[in-house]
Amino acid sequence: MKTSKITFTAVAAGCAACALFATPSTNSLEAVKADWYEGRYTNVYELAVERFASNSNDLVAAHLAMEYETCFGSREAFSNSVMRLVEITDTVTHPALTNEFAETREDWIWYATEFLPSRTDEQLEQHRAKCRQIHRVLSSDYILEMIDDAGLW
Numbered sequence: 001m002k003t004s005k006i007t008f009t010a011v012a013a014g015c016a017a018c019a020l021f022a023t024p025s026t027n028s029l030e031a032v033k034a035d036w037y038e039g040r041y042t043n044v045y046e047l048a049v050e051r052f053a054s055n056s057n058d059l060v061a062a063h064l065a066m067e068y069e070t071c072f073g074s075r076e077a078f079s080n081s082v083m084r085l086v087e088i089t090d091t092v093t094h095p096a097l098t099n100e101f102a103e104t105r106e107d108w109i110w111y112a113t114e115f116l117p118s119r120t121d122e123q124l125e126q127h128r129a130k131c132r133q134i135h136r137v138l139s140s141d142y143i144l145e146m147i148d149d150a151g152l153w
Helices: 002-021 029-037 041-054 059-072 075-089 095-118 121-131 141-149
Strands: none
Touching: 029 041, 029 141, 041 059, 059 075, 059 121, 059 141, 075 095, 095 141
Protein backbone atom coordinates (compact mmCIF):
# COMPACT_ATOMS: atom_id res chain seq x y z
CA MET A 1 0.00 0.00 0.00
CA LYS A 2 2.80 2.38 0.87
CA THR A 3 4.48 1.69 -2.50
CA SER A 4 1.34 2.51 -4.49
CA LYS A 5 0.94 5.78 -2.57
CA ILE A 6 4.52 6.73 -3.40
CA THR A 7 3.99 5.69 -7.03
CA PHE A 8 0.81 7.76 -7.27
CA THR A 9 2.60 10.78 -5.77
CA ALA A 10 5.50 10.37 -8.20
CA VAL A 11 3.12 10.09 -11.17
CA ALA A 12 1.14 13.13 -10.02
CA ALA A 13 4.34 15.14 -9.61
CA GLY A 14 5.51 13.99 -13.03
CA CYS A 15 2.23 15.08 -14.62
CA ALA A 16 2.50 18.47 -12.94
CA ALA A 17 6.02 18.85 -14.33
CA CYS A 18 4.77 17.85 -17.80
CA ALA A 19 2.11 20.54 -17.64
CA LEU A 20 4.68 23.10 -16.54
CA PHE A 21 7.05 22.33 -19.42
CA ALA A 22 4.61 21.44 -22.17
CA THR A 23 4.83 23.50 -25.33
CA PRO A 24 2.28 26.28 -25.72
CA SER A 25 -1.14 25.03 -26.72
CA THR A 26 -1.06 27.38 -29.68
CA ASN A 27 1.53 29.39 -31.49
CA SER A 28 -0.23 32.61 -30.54
CA LEU A 29 0.90 35.77 -28.85
CA GLU A 30 -1.55 35.24 -26.01
CA ALA A 31 -0.28 31.70 -25.32
CA VAL A 32 3.33 32.90 -25.34
CA LYS A 33 2.56 35.83 -23.05
CA ALA A 34 0.71 33.52 -20.64
CA ASP A 35 3.55 31.00 -20.62
CA TRP A 36 6.12 33.69 -19.85
CA TYR A 37 3.97 35.36 -17.21
CA GLU A 38 3.39 32.04 -15.44
CA GLY A 39 7.08 31.11 -15.51
CA ARG A 40 6.91 28.49 -18.26
CA TYR A 41 10.02 29.95 -19.88
CA THR A 42 11.09 26.70 -21.52
CA ASN A 43 7.87 26.69 -23.54
CA VAL A 44 8.73 30.07 -24.96
CA TYR A 45 12.25 28.97 -25.83
CA GLU A 46 11.04 25.73 -27.43
CA LEU A 47 8.65 27.72 -29.59
CA ALA A 48 11.53 29.96 -30.70
CA VAL A 49 13.59 26.90 -31.62
CA GLU A 50 10.65 25.38 -33.47
CA ARG A 51 10.00 28.57 -35.40
CA PHE A 52 13.71 29.01 -36.24
CA ALA A 53 13.73 25.44 -37.59
CA SER A 54 11.06 26.50 -40.10
CA ASN A 55 12.57 29.92 -40.86
CA SER A 56 16.02 30.98 -39.71
CA ASN A 57 14.98 34.63 -40.09
CA ASP A 58 11.77 34.37 -38.08
CA LEU A 59 11.17 37.70 -36.38
CA VAL A 60 9.04 36.27 -33.58
CA ALA A 61 11.55 33.50 -32.89
CA ALA A 62 14.34 36.08 -32.65
CA HIS A 63 12.44 38.04 -30.01
CA LEU A 64 11.51 34.93 -28.03
CA ALA A 65 15.06 33.58 -28.13
CA MET A 66 16.41 36.93 -26.98
CA GLU A 67 13.94 36.99 -24.09
CA TYR A 68 14.98 33.52 -22.98
CA GLU A 69 18.72 34.07 -23.38
CA THR A 70 18.42 37.33 -21.42
CA CYS A 71 17.24 35.34 -18.43
CA PHE A 72 18.97 32.00 -18.79
CA GLY A 73 21.70 32.03 -21.43
CA SER A 74 25.40 32.44 -21.08
CA ARG A 75 26.83 35.91 -21.57
CA GLU A 76 27.81 34.92 -25.13
CA ALA A 77 24.41 33.39 -25.95
CA PHE A 78 22.72 36.47 -24.52
CA SER A 79 24.80 38.81 -26.69
CA ASN A 80 24.45 36.60 -29.78
CA SER A 81 20.67 36.46 -29.48
CA VAL A 82 20.45 40.24 -29.24
CA MET A 83 22.68 40.70 -32.28
CA ARG A 84 20.72 38.06 -34.21
CA LEU A 85 17.58 40.02 -33.43
CA VAL A 86 19.24 43.16 -34.82
CA GLU A 87 20.21 41.31 -38.02
CA ILE A 88 16.68 40.05 -38.54
CA THR A 89 14.99 43.37 -37.79
CA ASP A 90 17.33 45.05 -40.29
CA THR A 91 15.53 43.07 -43.02
CA VAL A 92 12.01 44.10 -41.97
CA THR A 93 10.26 46.38 -44.44
CA HIS A 94 6.77 46.49 -42.92
CA PRO A 95 5.95 50.21 -42.43
CA ALA A 96 4.37 49.66 -39.01
CA LEU A 97 7.61 48.15 -37.71
CA THR A 98 10.51 49.82 -39.48
CA ASN A 99 10.37 53.00 -37.39
CA GLU A 100 10.14 51.05 -34.14
CA PHE A 101 13.06 48.83 -35.07
CA ALA A 102 15.14 51.82 -36.17
CA GLU A 103 14.58 53.35 -32.72
CA THR A 104 15.27 50.21 -30.72
CA ARG A 105 18.17 48.97 -32.90
CA GLU A 106 20.75 51.19 -31.21
CA ASP A 107 19.46 50.22 -27.77
CA TRP A 108 19.83 46.53 -28.60
CA ILE A 109 23.34 47.03 -29.95
CA TRP A 110 24.30 49.00 -26.83
CA TYR A 111 22.83 46.22 -24.71
CA ALA A 112 24.93 43.54 -26.44
CA THR A 113 28.17 45.49 -26.86
CA GLU A 114 28.25 47.87 -23.88
CA PHE A 115 25.88 46.72 -21.15
CA LEU A 116 26.74 43.02 -21.13
CA PRO A 117 30.52 43.38 -21.26
CA SER A 118 30.49 46.01 -18.51
CA ARG A 119 28.54 43.86 -16.02
CA THR A 120 30.29 41.71 -13.48
CA ASP A 121 29.04 38.15 -13.17
CA GLU A 122 27.22 39.15 -9.98
CA GLN A 123 25.55 42.15 -11.64
CA LEU A 124 24.54 40.03 -14.61
CA GLU A 125 23.03 37.41 -12.32
CA GLN A 126 21.07 40.12 -10.49
CA HIS A 127 19.77 41.33 -13.85
CA ARG A 128 18.79 37.78 -14.80
CA ALA A 129 17.10 37.18 -11.45
CA LYS A 130 14.81 40.12 -12.17
CA CYS A 131 14.00 38.63 -15.57
CA ARG A 132 13.11 35.27 -14.02
CA GLN A 133 10.58 36.61 -11.56
CA ILE A 134 7.20 35.00 -12.05
CA HIS A 135 4.39 37.29 -13.19
CA ARG A 136 6.58 39.58 -15.29
CA VAL A 137 5.70 40.43 -18.84
CA LEU A 138 8.10 39.87 -21.72
CA SER A 139 10.42 42.83 -22.13
CA SER A 140 9.54 42.99 -25.84
CA ASP A 141 5.83 42.53 -25.15
CA TYR A 142 4.78 45.70 -26.96
CA ILE A 143 6.93 44.89 -30.00
CA LEU A 144 5.49 41.37 -30.18
CA GLU A 145 2.02 42.94 -30.10
CA MET A 146 3.02 45.22 -32.99
CA ILE A 147 4.31 42.20 -34.93
CA ASP A 148 1.05 40.37 -34.28
CA ASP A 149 -1.05 43.43 -35.24
CA ALA A 150 0.96 43.71 -38.47
CA GLY A 151 -0.01 40.12 -39.31
CA LEU A 152 3.57 38.88 -39.07
CA TRP A 153 3.12 36.45 -36.17
